[in-house]
Amino acid sequence: MNKIIEVEHLVKRFHQIVAVNDISFEVEEGEIFGFLGPNGAGKTTTINILCTLMKPTSGRVILAGFDVVRQQNQVRRSIGLVFQDPSLDIRLTALQNLNFHAFVYNIPRAVRRKRIEDVLRMVELWDRRKDAVRNYSGGMRRRLEIARGLLHYPKVLFLDEPTLGLDPQTRHHIWDYILDLRQRESITIFLTTHYMDEAAVADRIAIIDYGKIIALDTPDALKKRVGGDIVTLKTENDEAAIAEIRHHYSIDAQRDSEGLFFEVQNAEEFIPLLINNFNTEIHSISLRRPTLDDVFLKLTGHQIREEAGGDVAMRRQWAMRQARGQPGRFR
Amino acid sequence: MSNLRAMYIIWYRDLLNFWRNKGRLFASFIMPFLFLVIFGTGLSSSMFLLGQGAQGEGFNYIQFLFPGIVGMIVLFTAIMWGISIVWDREFGFLKEVLVAPISRTSVAIGKTLGGATIATIQGMVMLIFVPFVGVSLSLGQVLLLIGLMFIFACSVTAMGIFIASRIRTMETFQVVMQLLLFPMFFLSPALFPVQNLPSWLGALVRINPVSYGVDSFRQSILEPTVAMSDFRMSLFNHTMSIPEDILLVALFGIVMVFLAVRSFSTQE
Numbered sequence: 388m389n390k391i392i393e394v395e396h397l398v399k400r401f402h403q404i405v406a407v408n409d410i411s412f413e414v415e416e417g418e419i420f421g422f423l424g425p426n427g428a429g430k431t432t433t434i435n436i437l438c439t440l441m442k443p444t445s446g447r448v449i450l451a452g453f454d455v456v457r458q459q460n461q462v463r464r465s466i467g468l469v470f471q472d473p474s475l476d477i478r479l480t481a482l483q484n485l486n487f488h489a490f491v492y493n494i495p496r497a498v499r500r501k502r503i504e505d506v507l508r509m510v511e512l513w514d515r516r517k518d519a520v521r522n523y524s525g526g527m528r529r530r531l532e533i534a535r536g537l538l539h540y541p542k543v544l545f546l547d548e549p550t551l552g553l554d555p556q557t558r559h560h561i562w563d564y565i566l567d568l569r570q571r572e573s574i575t576i577f578l579t580t581h582y583m584d585e586a587a588v589a590d591r592i593a594i595i596d597y598g599k600i601i602a603l604d605t606p607d608a609l610k611k612r613v614g615g616d617i618v619t620l621k622t623e624n625d626e627a628a629i630a631e632i633r634h635h636y637s638i639d640a641q642r643d644s645e646g647l648f649f650e651v652q653n654a655e656e657f658i659p660l661l662i663n664n665f666n667t668e669i670h671s672i673s674l675r676r677p678t679l680d681d682v683f684l685k686l687t688g689h690q691i692r693e694e695a696g697g698d699v700a701m702r703r704q705w706a707m708r709q710a711r712g713q714p715g716r717f718r
Numbered sequence: 719m720s721n722l723r724a725m726y727i728i729w730y731r732d733l734l735n736f737w738r739n740k741g742r743l744f745a746s747f748i749m750p751f752l753f754l755v756i757f758g759t760g761l762s763s764s765m766f767l768l769g770q771g772a773q774g775e776g777f778n779y780i781q782f783l784f785p786g787i788v789g790m791i792v793l794f795t796a797i798m799w800g801i802s803i804v805w806d807r808e809f810g811f812l813k814e815v816l817v818a819p820i821s822r823t824s825v826a827i828g829k830t831l832g833g834a835t836i837a838t839i840q841g842m843v844m845l846i847f848v849p850f851v852g853v854s855l856s857l858g859q860v861l862l863l864i865g866l867m868f869i870f871a872c873s874v875t876a877m878g879i880f881i882a883s884r885i886r887t888m889e890t891f892q893v894v895m896q897l898l899l900f901p902m903f904f905l906s907p908a909l910f911p912v913q914n915l916p917s918w919l920g921a922l923v924r925i926n927p928v929s930y931g932v933d934s935f936r937q938s939i940l941e942p943t944v945a946m947s948d949f950r951m952s953l954f955n956h957t958m959s960i961p962e963d964i965l966l967v968a969l970f971g972i973v974m975v976f977l978a979v980r981s982f983s984t985q986e
Contacts, residue, residue, distance in 0.1 A: 440817055463819035474810035478735055490727040491818040493720060535814075 389416040391543060391575050392437065397446035399432050406432040408598035409446070414575060416542075421589030422579040423679065429598040430579040431471060434547050437577070438466055451542045464492065467536030471547040471579075473528055477521040481512055481531050484520060485538060492539035506534035510564060526557035533564060543575045544568075550585065562588065583679040592679070596687045606679065613677035613685055616654035618661075621646040623668035631667060650677075724820035725828035732802065732832025736839075746795065746840060750787045754847060758783045782949070784851045785936035786908030788867070792841040793928055796871040797899055799833030800878030804891045826879060826982040830975060833875035834868055841867040853939060862960075863938050869964055870931035873971025880978040902928045907936070911949045924953055927970040934963035 392414035399407040407429045414420045422430050435441040437448055439459045448455040451465040468474075475484050485503045494502060507513040510530035520528060529549065536544055546565070550558040566588065569576060578589060586592050586606070593603040602609060620640075622628040625647055629640045632649065640649040651657045654674045662669065736742075762779030806812040815825055842864060848855055855863075878895070885891045905919075906928040912920055923929050933951035937960050951958045958966075 438817055440813070460819045460821075463817060468813075468817055470810065470813055472810045472813075474813045476731070476735070476806075476811045477809060478738060479731075483734065487727060487731055488814070488818075491724060491815075491820055493723065493819075 390414070391416040391451055392420075392577065393447075393449040394433075394437075395447045397433070397436065397448060398444045399429075399436060399441065400444045405598050407436070407443075410595070410598070410600045412593055412600060412603055414543075414577060415590075416575055417573045418590040419569060419576045419578060419588060421586040421592040422577070422595060423581070423583070423586040423592050423683070424579075424595035425581055428595045430581075430595060431547055433595075434545055434577070434579060438468055438545055439463055464539070465542045467539065467541035467544045469529070469532045469536045469544070469546045469549050471551055473532070475520045475528060475531060475535075477523075477528075478519060480517050480519055481507065481523075482516045484531065485535055488535050488538050494539055502538055506538055509537075509568075510534045526553050526560065529553060529557075529561060530564070533561070537568070537572075537574075540572075541574070543577055546576060546578045548580055549578070550580075550582070558582075558585075583683070586679055594683060594686060596683075601686050602682070609679065609682045610677045613650060613681045615650040615652040615677070617648055617675050617677060617681055618651055618654050618658065619646055619648040619673045619675075621670040621672075623670070628665075628667040628669075631665065632661075635664075636661075646671075650681075721821055721824040724818075724824040725831065728815070728825055728828025729832040729835065732799075732829065733835060735802070736836045743840070743843065746791065747843075749794075750791050750844060750847075753787050753790070754780065754783060754851070778852075780851055781853055781940060782911070782936075783909065784847065784853070785939045786906075786932055788841050788844045788863075788939070789870075789906070789908050789928065789932035789935050790903055791844055792837045792867050792871050793874055793903060793931075794899065795840045796833055796837035796874035797878040797895060797902075799829075799836060799875050800880075800882030800895070801888065801891055802833070803829065803879055803882040804885055804888050807886065808888060822983040823979045826876075826883075826979045827975065829879050830872055830876045830978065833878065834871035837871035837875065838864060838867045841871070855939065859938055863935065866931070866934045866938060866960070866964055869971065870934070870967050873927065873931075873967050873974055876971055876974035876978045880974055880981055883978065883981040902926060905929070906932050907949075907951060908932050912951060913949065924951075927967055930958065930963040930966045933958060934960050934967070937963070 390413045392412075394413070395411050397407055397410050398405070410429075410433070422433065424430055432441065436443050437450060437455060439455050439462050442456060450462050453461040453465065455462050476487070479487070482503065485507070486499070489499045489503060504513065507516055510533060512527060512531055512534065515523070515527070520531065523531065533546075533549070536546075549565070550561055553561070562585065565576065568574065578585075580586050589606065591603065591605055592609060593600045594609070595601070602612070604612075620628060625642055628647055629642070632638050632640045632647075636651075638649050638651065640647045642648075658672060658674060662672070758780040761783075803812065806815070816822075845855070845860065845863075881894060881898075882891060885894065905922045905926045907923065908928075912923050912929070915923065929951055937950060951963065
């Protein structure tokens with residue numbers, strides 16, 4: 388397999404904040420590579436560097452054989468992008484947006500119409516091609532952006548939070564396109580997300596937190612790191628329950644908003660045993676297989692979706708947005 | 719070659735957006751109309767003819783004002799075109815442009831040409847007031863005027879784009895532009911001749927590049943019809959000709975294009 392992206396000791400600093408802290412990884416040609424982490428972890432900064440929108444503080448990135456700092460135009464021709472924030476001209480129609488793109492990427496006139504029709508049919512927007520994008524829903528706009536990202540047959544398609552802010556049905560729909568796409572074209576997809584279930588479609592996942600890669604493996608291998616099944620308990624007295632579990636089974640249970648939880652092998656057999664001689668009153672008990680959420684929690688000690696509560700993460704994210712010069716998305 | 723293509727498509731998109739928003743074209747008539755018809759008529763009715771010579775010829779205030787209003791429309795449209803950059807940034811489209819395999823130089827120049835074309839079109843539409851004003855223009859004069867307007871518009875658009883590339887929000891852009899636009903307009907010979915100004919005001923008018931643009935418009939529109947030698951701009955006691963005027967405007971424009979290109983190249 389060829390390496391399509393090689394990242395070596397990449398660092399990006401915004402004044403005091405180290406957004407990307409010495410990361411190295413490689414992406415194989417044709418794979419779906421997931422970048423998973425909470426908001427403000429450095430995902431978008433990394434993508435911005437990979438797609439030449441930002442210069443690294445130090446380190447080296449080779450994409451499709453080209454250096455992202457010194458050979459910007461060759462890199463730009465090799466990639467397609469679907470940004471986290473919308474990037475369409477909403478005053479123009481879908482056709483006009485795609486024509487602009489085709490022109491800028493120098494797609495020969497002879498094939499331009501055909502390719503535009505192909506991608507628009509693929510995302511089922513052909514019938515709406517003459518409508519101004521202003522009148523499109525969020526999901527339609529995102530689909531149009533995916534179509535646009537593919538128009539010039541890029542080697543790597545970057546999807547930065549491609550389903551952010553979309554309803555579950557539309558998210559599902561967009562994922563169908565992406566997976567279908569991968570079947571048909573041998574395109575490499577570089578994906579960032581903070582949705583665990585989305586990351587699970589990737590061939591390999593890099594988990595990033597506070598600017599560092601803390602794990603990089605296949606989803607299955609990552610899940611195996613959790614070690615066992617997850618048992619969640621709701622009890623009358625959490626303190627007493629934790630002490631009791633530690634005393635009897637030498638297991639350290641943890642607490643979160645849901646109640647207590649801990650890992651154990653063969654939970655089906657363990658639960659009856661636990662209930663039979665437990666002194667604290669149990670309200671409910673549940674069992675599930677490990678997910679990437681658990682992997683993340685295990686590796687970082689915090690949950691991926693607690694970004695709103697995490698004061699440090701919030702401030703970090705705010706400072707990075709300021710440094711990148713982006714106005715808030717929701718204004 | 720690829721730079722030319724890029725400039726073309728950036729320019730084309732600006733025109734497309736302008737054309738899709740035709741209402742703006744007509745709305746932009748209100749201000750010059752008020753200036754010419756109301757302000758101009760009001761003032762000229764209590765003012766003597768300007769440049770009244772021994773033969774009793776000369777021209778009235780509306781005729782004097784008209785080229786200034788053409789200058790105003792071109793100036794306002796051109797400088798405000800920078801807002802399209804701020805708009806693109808706020809709505810994200812700028813990213814699509816910045817990540818495309820085209821040079822930033824061609825983006826900045828394409829944007830400048832787009833804004834300048836639109837400002838020139840707006841200026842040309844102003845020529846429908848010509849019969850009302852009472853001057854006559856030959857085809858040659860019109861072509862000369864279009865050329866002058868385009869060079870002037872390029873310079874001013876480049877300035878607007880340079881400033882816009884450093885600004886993040888529409889509100890800030892509006893405020894900064896108002897602060898710049900009105901001094902540039904009032905400190906020019908658009909509304910009054912420079913000859914009898916107190917020296918401090920005369921000096922301010924002379925360091926304003928807009929003055930020379932307006933002066934070139936005035937000369938090209940009025941000179942053949944009426945003798946207006948007393949009302950031309952002068953610099954260091956030298957009376958400016960049209961080529962000299964537009965050369966100064968172009969020099970200013972080259973500096974502004976350079977600044978805009980440089981500012982665009984470092985955009986992240």
